[in-house]
Amino acid sequence: MDEPTEQQIHSLDARSLRGLAHPLRMRLLNALRRDGPATASRLAAKLGESSGATSYHLRQLAAHGFVEDAPGRGTARERWWKAVHQGVRFDESLLKDRDPEVRGAADLFLHEAAGQHTRELATWLGTRDEWPEEWLRSSDLSDWTLSLTPGLARELVGKMHRLLESYQELAPAADTPGVEQVRIHTHVMPVSTDGTDGTD
Incomplete structure (x- = not known):
């Protein structure tokens, strides 16, 4: 599998962020990226939404450059x-934009991305018995706590991303026996050490 190029990664700006920062739009885009081309009705059935809603939000995604017609697949x-x-690619400066609408969209985008991670993990835990034993042995659910400076944290994130990118070069063809899509979530964040859990 080819490594994604800069052209394959879209850097969000204020306008495109406002077009994407909607829970259903983000779910639609994730479904198209992971499962390939689909119609509004197929996506509606997959996501438990109405075809009218999926059609509308797909057109909004198209207007902002996130989706387009699949060549050779459409009919009248x-x-x-x-x-x-x-x-x-999300730019942290969007969280400090002078426009409150942009700041709100940035916050919604990040919370929906975190929610998507939670849903994917819950789906795995709920269906893990349906997978072969070798996949159970090859999965991971772990957490670490390290004492780092901001600089070391950035270095760690960079190294993790480069390691993951190196595995894109090793990925076998999609029709290779045993090959499955594998989702990997990474979260690096400071936590309070003053005895509070941040939930108040």
């Missing part, structure tokens, strides 16, 4: 959509 009665990019 059915429109097939595909994701334009393989991923997005």
Whole structure:
């Protein structure tokens, strides 16, 4: 599998962020990236939404450059959509934008991304008995606590990302026996050490 190029990663700006920062739009885009082209009705059935809602939000995603028509798949009665990019890059400066609408969209985007991680993990835990034993032995659910400076934390994140990118070069063809998509979540964040848990 080829490593994503800069053209395959979309850097969010204020305008495109406002177009993407909606729970259903983010779920639609994730589904198209992971499962390939689909129609609004197929996506509606997959996500438990109405086809009217999925059609509307797919058109909004298209207007902001996130999805487009899938060549050779559409008909006069059915429109097939595909994701334009393989991923997005979030700029932390969006959280401090002078426009409160942009700041709100940035906050919603991050919370929805975190929610997506939680849903994926819950799905794995709820269906893990359906997977072969070798996949159970190859999965991981762990956490670490380290004492780091901001500089060391950035260094750690960079090294983790480079390691993951190196495995894109090793990925076998999709039709290789035993190959499955593997989701990897990484979270690096400071935590309070004053005895509070941040939930008050």
